[in-house]
Amino acid sequence: MGIKIALAGNPNAGKTTLFNALTGSNQFVGNWPGVTVEKKEGKLKGHKDVVITDLPGIYSLSPYTLEEVVARNYLIQERPDAILNIIDGTNLERNLYLTTQLVELGIPVVVAINMMDIVRKNGDQIRIDQLAKELGCKVVEISALKGTGIDEAAKEAMQAAESKIPMVPQHKFCGCVEHAIAHIEEACLHDRPEAQQRWYAIKIFERDDKVLEQLNIPEATKKHIEQDIEAAEKEMDDDAESIITNERYLYIASIIKDCLKKKRTGMTTSDKIDKIVTNRWLGLPIFAVIMFLVYYISMVTVGSAATDWANDGLFGDGWHLLGIGTSSYNDAADEYGDTNAIIDGYVAYLGEQGVDTEELESYIDAEADTFDGEAAKDMILNYEKDYNADFSYDVEDEETLEVTTETASMDDLTTAADEFAKGEPDPADYGVWVPGIPVLIEKGLDAVNCVDWLKGLILDGIVAGVGAVLGFVPQMLVLFILLAILEACGYMARIAFVMDRIFRKFGLSGKSFIPILVGTGCGIPGIMASRTIENERDRRMTVMTTTFIPCGAKQPFIAMIAGAIFGGSAWIATGAYFLGMAAIVVSGIILKKTKMFAGDPAPFVMELPAYHMPTVGNVLRSMWERGWSFIKKAGTIITLSTIFVWFTSYFGWVDGAFQMLSEDQMSHSILAYIGKGICWIFAPLGWGDWQATVAAVTGLVAKENIVATMGILYGGGDGVYSNLAAAFTGVAGMSFLIFNLLCAPCFAAMGAIKREMNNTKWFWFAIGYECGFAYVIALIVNQLGNLFTGQLMTAGNGVVNIISLIAAFALIVAMIYLLVRPYKESNKLGVKVKA
Numbered sequence: 090m091g092i093k094i095a096l097a098g099n100p101n102a103g104k105t106t107l108f109n110a111l112t113g114s115n116q117f118v119g120n121w122p123g124v125t126v127e128k129k130e131g132k133l134k135g136h137k138d139v140v141i142t143d144l145p146g147i148y149s150l151s152p153y154t155l156e157e158v159v160a161r162n163y164l165i166q167e168r169p170d171a172i173l174n175i176i177d178g179t180n181l182e183r184n185l186y187l188t189t190q191l192v193e194l195g196i197p198v199v200v201a202i203n204m205m206d207i208v209r210k211n212g213d214q215i216r217i218d219q220l221a222k223e224l225g226c227k228v229v230e231i232s233a234l235k236g237t238g239i240d241e242a243a244k245e246a247m248q249a250a251e252s253k254i255p256m257v258p259q260h261k262f263c264g265c266v267e268h269a270i271a272h273i274e275e276a277c278l279h280d281r282p283e284a285q286q287r288w289y290a291i292k293i294f295e296r297d298d299k300v301l302e303q304l305n306i307p308e309a310t311k312k313h314i315e316q317d318i319e320a321a322e323k324e325m326d327d328d329a330e331s332i333i334t335n336e337r338y339l340y341i342a343s344i345i346k347d348c349l350k351k352k353r354t355g356m357t358t359s360d361k362i363d364k365i366v367t368n369r370w371l372g373l374p375i376f377a378v379i380m381f382l383v384y385y386i387s388m389v390t391v392g393s394a395a396t397d398w399a400n401d402g403l404f405g406d407g408w409h410l411l412g413i414g415t416s417s418y419n420d421a422a423d424e425y426g427d428t429n430a431i432i433d434g435y436v437a438y439l440g441e442q443g444v445d446t447e448e449l450e451s452y453i454d455a456e457a458d459t460f461d462g463e464a465a466k467d468m469i470l471n472y473e474k475d476y477n478a479d480f481s482y483d484v485e486d487e488e489t490l491e492v493t494t495e496t497a498s499m500d501d502l503t504t505a506a507d508e509f510a511k512g513e514p515d516p517a518d519y520g521v522w523v524p525g526i527p528v529l530i531e532k533g534l535d536a537v538n539c540v541d542w543l544k545g546l547i548l549d550g551i552v553a554g555v556g557a558v559l560g561f562v563p564q565m566l567v568l569f570i571l572l573a574i575l576e577a578c579g580y581m582a583r584i585a586f587v588m589d590r591i592f593r594k595f596g597l598s599g600k601s602f603i604p605i606l607v608g609t610g611c612g613i614p615g616i617m618a619s620r621t622i623e624n625e626r627d628r629r630m631t632v633m634t635t636t637f638i639p640c641g642a643k644q645p646f647i648a649m650i651a652g653a654i655f656g657g658s659a660w661i662a663t664g665a666y667f668l669g670m671a672a673i674v675v676s677g678i679i680l681k682k683t684k685m686f687a688g689d690p691a692p693f694v695m696e697l698p699a700y701h702m703p704t705v706g707n708v709l710r711s712m713w714e715r716g717w718s719f720i721k722k723a724g725t726i727i728t729l730s731t732i733f734v735w736f737t738s739y740f741g742w743v744d745g746a747f748q749m750l751s752e753d754q755m756s757h758s759i760l761a762y763i764g765k766g767i768c769w770i771f772a773p774l775g776w777g778d779w780q781a782t783v784a785a786v787t788g789l790v791a792k793e794n795i796v797a798t799m800g801i802l803y804g805g806g807d808g809v810y811s812n813l814a815a816a817f818t819g820v821a822g823m824s825f826l827i828f829n830l831l832c833a834p835c836f837a838a839m840g841a842i843k844r845e846m847n848n849t850k851w852f853w854f855a856i857g858y859e860c861g862f863a864y865v866i867a868l869i870v871n872q873l874g875n876l877f878t879g880q881l882m883t884a885g886n887g888v889v890n891i892i893s894l895i896a897a898f899a900l901i902v903a904m905i906y907l908l909v910r911p912y913k914e915s916n917k918l919g920v921k922v923k924a
């Protein structure tokens with residue numbers, strides 16, 4: 090038989106940090122209350138038979154929010170063999186409140202005073218022996234972060250578990266309460282194990298609903314004990330629950346007096362920082378600047394440099410090792426400049442003059458092995474004698490794909506001809522050139538004479554799809570590092586506090602903001618983070634709207650749309666966050682006015698933990714955990730999806746015969762038939778072609794799939810970006826982005842919504858709301874966008890557009906009505922939740 094040890098304690102006391110240290114796990118740690126919302130098990134290192142359970146933080150055994158219920162139920166119903174109570178040593182008074190309750194459970198308790206590193210630094214002293222005596226249990230000092238004392242804590246807990254000696258609570262309530270408790274034990278608890286009787290008796294005294302329900306006490310007995318309770322209440326002139334609470338605090342005060350010697354009073358550094366950071370006027374601007382920096386660094390500067398490398402180098406043609414050779418190649422490329430365009434322009438000019446340019450063109454366009462630059466040069470110079478007026482040529486900007494027309498003189502042409510003769514610089518000739526993965530794989534496949542379909546599957550399917558997704562990993566990692574730092578330093582709780590002032594105005598609490606922020610990494614922990622919200626209706630609303638914010642997996646397609654259709658504008662990625670926020674705010678206002686969600690949010694109660702310097706280990710671990718799940722997804726579900734998409738898009742019927750298709754036959758593919766069957770749904774949104782439709786649908790499996798699918802379906806020819814730029818107008822691109830940003834999240838996140846709603850009706854309501862909202866906004870944007878850009882009749886199907894435009898106006902009116910109508914207060918919930 091193994092031993093079960095539970096880690097219990099207040100939120101943010103360091104339970105998970107200790108859990109990770111003891112078991113070698115990688116659970117999330119963050120410096121705000123409510124990081125852990127579910128219990129997690131792990132085996133104690135070096136002891137296979139000892140199972141340690143990390144629990145969500147609780148302030149007391151009277152649960153208030155969902156994650157607290159998880160912790161209490163575990164302690165009371167599963168009854169671990171021992172409880173290791175983690176206490177924040179910098180905050181003894183508040184933390185001991187829970188301890189006074191834990192020792193009554195009848196389970197052996199060991200108290201571990203954590204954060205001793207800070208306590209010592211502050212110069213405070215805790216008298217461990219005295220504390221142990223007054224609590225009646227073993228007390229050890231630890232620092233979970235530094236790893237000091239943790240083995241001893243584990244050893245003590247194991248010994249306590251093996252001894253099976255239940256705690257004897259040292260604390261006695263005042264006479265009348267003890268009297269009532271004794272009566273209660275006698276009247277209805279004598280068949281319970283003796284060690285558990287006291288805790289149950291106190292809970293019955295407090296009239297705890299859950300315990301009363303669980304024990305199923307006969308009415309007559311209930312009446313009888315009620316007399317005892319009322320008698321005590323009369324004597325103390327207070328209600329039963331408050332009597333117990335007050336007595337506990339008196340007891341704790343006496344312990345603190347005996348055991349704690351505090352050195353310093355006055356403002357701590359954290360308080361000083363908070364004066365600025367949570368300032369009524371400065372709080373928001375500071376938050377805005379911090380968030381801007383986070384996304385600017387991860388999306389625009391560091392992140393995009395890394396992503397460019399990954400996309401164009403690692404998963405593209407190749408890259409220079411350590412960047413050596415890049416600058417000399419760039420110089421050479423600069424020198425070569427517009428040579429090709431100038432020569433093309435000259436050929437066109439010659440053509441206009443009636444010259445037969447066929448032979449010249451054959452020299453210019455010759456394949457590498459027959460290419461003779463010198464001959465081409467001579468030929469050009471030959472023409473120069475007779476045709477020597479200035480001519481125009483077109484240049485295409487690589488990033489924005491914008492085409493501009495320039496004029497070249499004969500001097501320009503001579504230089505160009507010289508450069509042309511030398512040949513276009515090849516990056517592989519400079520520094521140490523590392524070919525990209527697709528290039529290597531293609532070479533390998535050619536070397537083994539791979540059959541065409543398999544080569545297609547590997548290159549156009551898996552490498553194109555999965556590579557498109559993996560290319561964004563560096564950018565993700567940068568974002569995850571920055572988020573981890575924000576989480577670890579303690580700013581998270583402040584953001585909730587600052588945002589509470591605003592969120593409250595439209596009926597949400599600041600606590601809804603933590604899920605949103607966590608959701609920028611991944612929607613699943615974001616949805617789960619909603620458990621700390623006290624008000625059930627607010628919690629549901631948060632679950633429904635959290636995924637509007639762009640998560641890590643949505644970044645790639647946002648970046649792709651921005652790069653292909655909007656010239657790589659940084660505003661698109663930043664705008665996506667604003668859009669997500671706006672969607673949450675608008676939904677908040679609209680939903681709060683319905684019966685289902687009406688009512689004021691609970692008052693904001695959250696501890697603001699002291700600021701900590703984030704540790705490198707924690708930050709990297711958190712980054713890696715999130716990044717790894719991204720990579721894992723690419724290796725599993727996304728690979729499978731790309732194979733499916735490749736197969737269904739490269740096979741189909743031509744003239745009634747089923748066969749493998751070439752790139753220009755894709756519109757006959759299986760996928761095209763499916764897409765064409767449903768793409769009418771999205772026609773009013775401006776992107777009713779089957780490729781975009783299919784991409785959006787595969788996005789429901791995992792959002793990264795949108796990029797992977799587009800990589801396959803819009804690949805070929807001039808490359809994905811140019812093909813996308815040709816397929817989407819700006820307005821349609823915006824509408825596509827909005828729909829995919831706001832519609833139902835990926836399957837995994839939908840699963841999380843289902844779990845958190847714990848009710849099928851609510852789940853479907855949430856999914857329906859998200860998709861409906863996304864559709865409405867995308868429709869409005871597309872139709873109004875077309876109207877203002879004058880494309881109403883040209884973009885897509887004009888008739889559809891006219892009808893949709895009318896619908897769009899109707900929807901705008903409806904939304905304005907929903908936004909401005911008065912609040913309906915109601916205290917009734919539409920649907921009951923299964924317990």
Ligand SMILES: Nc1nc2c(ncn2[C@@H]2O[C@H](COP(=O)(O)OP(=O)(O)OP(=O)(O)O)[C@@H](O)[C@H]2O)c(=O)[nH]1
Binds near residue numbers: 098106119707
């Ligand atoms: N200085 C110091 N910081 C610590 C120590 N133990 C934990 N921390 C920090 O305290 C914060 C909270 O740690 P967690 O392990 O997430 O706390 P938790 O008790 O699991 O919190 P919840 O899951 O919210 O209940 C993190 O920022 C940790 O790095 C310690 O011994 N010393």
Ligand SMILES: [Mg+2]
Binds near residue numbers: 106118125146
């Ligand atoms: Mg935790």
